[in-house]
Amino acid sequence: MVSRVVYGRGSFNQLNEILSPKRKNAKAPFIFLVDDVFKGNAWLTSRIPLSYDDKLIYISANEEPKTSQVDELVEQIILNYKETPSGIIGIGGGTLLDLAKAVALMLTNKGEAKDYQGWDLIKNPGIYHVGIPTISGTGSEVSRTTILTGPVRKLGINSDYTPFDQVILDPELTKDVPKNQWFYTGMDCFVHCIESLNGTYLNTFSQSYGEKALELCKEIFLEDTLTEKEAADKLMMASWHGGMSIAYSQVGVAHAMSYGLGYLLGVKHGVGNCIVFEHLEEYYPEGVAMYKAMRDKHNISIPQGVCADLSDKEFDIMIDVALSLEPLWENAIGKNWKKTITREKLKALYLKM
Amino acid sequence: MVSRVVYGRGSFNQLNEILSPKRKNAKAPFIFLVDDVFKGNAWLTSRIPLSYDDKLIYISANEEPKTSQVDELVEQIILNYKETPSGIIGIGGGTLLDLAKAVALMLTNKGEAKDYQGWDLIKNPGIYHVGIPTISGTGSEVSRTTILTGPVRKLGINSDYTPFDQVILDPELTKDVPKNQWFYTGMDCFVHCIESLNGTYLNTFSQSYGEKALELCKEIFLEDTLTEKEAADKLMMASWHGGMSIAYSQVGVAHAMSYGLGYLLGVKHGVGNCIVFEHLEEYYPEGVAMYKAMRDKHNISIPQGVCADLSDKEFDIMIDVALSLEPLWENAIGKNWKKTITREKLKALYLKM
Numbered sequence: 001m002v003s004r005v006v007y008g009r010g011s012f013n014q015l016n017e018i019l020s021p022k023r024k025n026a027k028a029p030f031i032f033l034v035d036d037v038f039k040g041n042a043w044l045t046s047r048i049p050l051s052y053d054d055k056l057i058y059i060s061a062n063e064e065p066k067t068s069q070v071d072e073l074v075e076q077i078i079l080n081y082k083e084t085p086s087g088i089i090g091i092g093g094g095t096l097l098d099l100a101k102a103v104a105l106m107l108t109n110k111g112e113a114k115d116y117q118g119w120d121l122i123k124n125p126g127i128y129h130v131g132i133p134t135i136s137g138t139g140s141e142v143s144r145t146t147i148l149t150g151p152v153r154k155l156g157i158n159s160d161y162t163p164f165d166q167v168i169l170d171p172e173l174t175k176d177v178p179k180n181q182w183f184y185t186g187m188d189c190f191v192h193c194i195e196s197l198n199g200t201y202l203n204t205f206s207q208s209y210g211e212k213a214l215e216l217c218k219e220i221f222l223e224d225t226l227t228e229k230e231a232a233d234k235l236m237m238a239s240w241h242g243g244m245s246i247a248y249s250q251v252g253v254a255h256a257m258s259y260g261l262g263y264l265l266g267v268k269h270g271v272g273n274c275i276v277f278e279h280l281e282e283y284y285p286e287g288v289a290m291y292k293a294m295r296d297k298h299n300i301s302i303p304q305g306v307c308a309d310l311s312d313k314e315f316d317i318m319i320d321v322a323l324s325l326e327p328l329w330e331n332a333i334g335k336n337w338k339k340t341i342t343r344e345k346l347k348a349l350y351l352k353m
Numbered sequence: 354m355v356s357r358v359v360y361g362r363g364s365f366n367q368l369n370e371i372l373s374p375k376r377k378n379a380k381a382p383f384i385f386l387v388d389d390v391f392k393g394n395a396w397l398t399s400r401i402p403l404s405y406d407d408k409l410i411y412i413s414a415n416e417e418p419k420t421s422q423v424d425e426l427v428e429q430i431i432l433n434y435k436e437t438p439s440g441i442i443g444i445g446g447g448t449l450l451d452l453a454k455a456v457a458l459m460l461t462n463k464g465e466a467k468d469y470q471g472w473d474l475i476k477n478p479g480i481y482h483v484g485i486p487t488i489s490g491t492g493s494e495v496s497r498t499t500i501l502t503g504p505v506r507k508l509g510i511n512s513d514y515t516p517f518d519q520v521i522l523d524p525e526l527t528k529d530v531p532k533n534q535w536f537y538t539g540m541d542c543f544v545h546c547i548e549s550l551n552g553t554y555l556n557t558f559s560q561s562y563g564e565k566a567l568e569l570c571k572e573i574f575l576e577d578t579l580t581e582k583e584a585a586d587k588l589m590m591a592s593w594h595g596g597m598s599i600a601y602s603q604v605g606v607a608h609a610m611s612y613g614l615g616y617l618l619g620v621k622h623g624v625g626n627c628i629v630f631e632h633l634e635e636y637y638p639e640g641v642a643m644y645k646a647m648r649d650k651h652n653i654s655i656p657q658g659v660c661a662d663l664s665d666k667e668f669d670i671m672i673d674v675a676l677s678l679e680p681l682w683e684n685a686i687g688k689n690w691k692k693t694i695t696r697e698k699l700k701a702l703y704l705k706m
Contacts, residue, residue: 001355001356001357001358003356007558008558169558171557203360204360205361208569208587208593211565212562212564212565216561230557234557237558241561
């Protein structure tokens, strides 16, 4: 689990105070990986404390994070600094947070990031890493995974060393998120809850987190009782609890199929979940009905026909990626999932999207 | 926060697997502090993995833990072993968990435990420490404090180094808790929620945890929908979430006054909370009504007249202890709490108990 967390509007201002005791020496820099939407945004960037050889690297979150991108960042850091950094700080959404976690791990584990996609393959603790979400829903701030697109699969580096050492939850940082993005990423949290609460891996620990996150999602996306600030505060907590819920159980059908879309078409995870979830009544009837009510209430349009022009070979690639995520299917359907989750079934589903 | 947690019935069986990688060498023992109600209970004790110089120390939880007790345990460990232990494992209720946390801290921080009662006085990380609750409600398994009775006050050692490095949540371990004890300790959790949710320190982080814990308490103590096992599973999670809620806000009137009772009369914390909470309608009207419904539903008798024969000097001692807990009062009443929380007011309340 995350060792330390601060919460509150304005808590981002504590960044310097939090990092200072963690600086190993003047030559061991802090590396800040920051979503490039904040380039030129002095409101945020002026509060990033840069000293000595500290480095701020802007990264676009337009594409899902890749293992090759992690390897390049690690190489760049190793080539530019004689010492291992004092820490990696990710500031952004799931893409930036996952990159920060992966870079911190790959600075202390040999080889390439793709070698560690899977469960508990990481052998050494990563360097100190801090996560600061600027959009709510992914649960990356609290999870023990970092989802990366590699040469053969889209899969996380799941390990006890993956979670952040420190998280700063400042809901004020989410104030400029565009509405569609807000909804898609919020739905990532909603889908986490539905998949966790309806999964065969569920236990009372995950259930209690999932139920709370789901309750918050309903309040945020279906009711009219909250101010904008209250809704932002609560969505940050929903993301946290939803992330905790899946960390101790597993996601399901929507995530497995969304990873297929992401791998082949580069569809971003949040909107990918929505595209898939539209068609999962068979697996999550109540969840899908609730999702559709949320979508309609907020007037969100979901891309249609993304699989319309795909070749058989392309379908096969997506289906391979989705089927490779065995724990997700086992959680969703049970031990005998292979009886009903056939290639034909998945193709029929993808064809609807 | 707690770095690692496992949850589930039977997870206690993983103890050896969890501890083995943490053994520093054959001469650095694991010290198990175990509630002496488990003496002769092979069902539990046979699963405590003792190797090399590991030591199992039985401790009575009949009295609240003391700073002097911590100092004696630390001295005993230092005198008996040439090396610092590999870890301290607390197995029991709040008393045993708090002792384990305090011993782990005092093995690496000079002086006496009483010197560290307060907030953020601990300078060095403690040694590896593991908490395994065998009764649910205290929140000690997740908190950043260890409440000790010292020579001048009852107050916690609150620090970022206090939380356990590892927690094992196995609800099966709570199966033999006597009914009164189950209720009193469960009410500790309930009172945490009421005090946190009605406090001026409340934020959305604490609120989300407190609301979930309160919802679980209502389900467990007021409804008839759960099996005994389900109720035990859920109470362990209620304790966890309730503990998280106060870790990021603060307790209030009941805890401040209960510490007074505990300090002077040695009243155990759980029942002390109940004795006090009976008379706090003025501060927590809804909470007290709900508490009374729970008490009546389970036919629990609460000690009466515990302050009947006290001298003025004794009242003064209790009042001094209660008033010294300024953050609790500020959380409960607000910055101007001194205007209404007078010595006379507290004496009048204590006289009812």
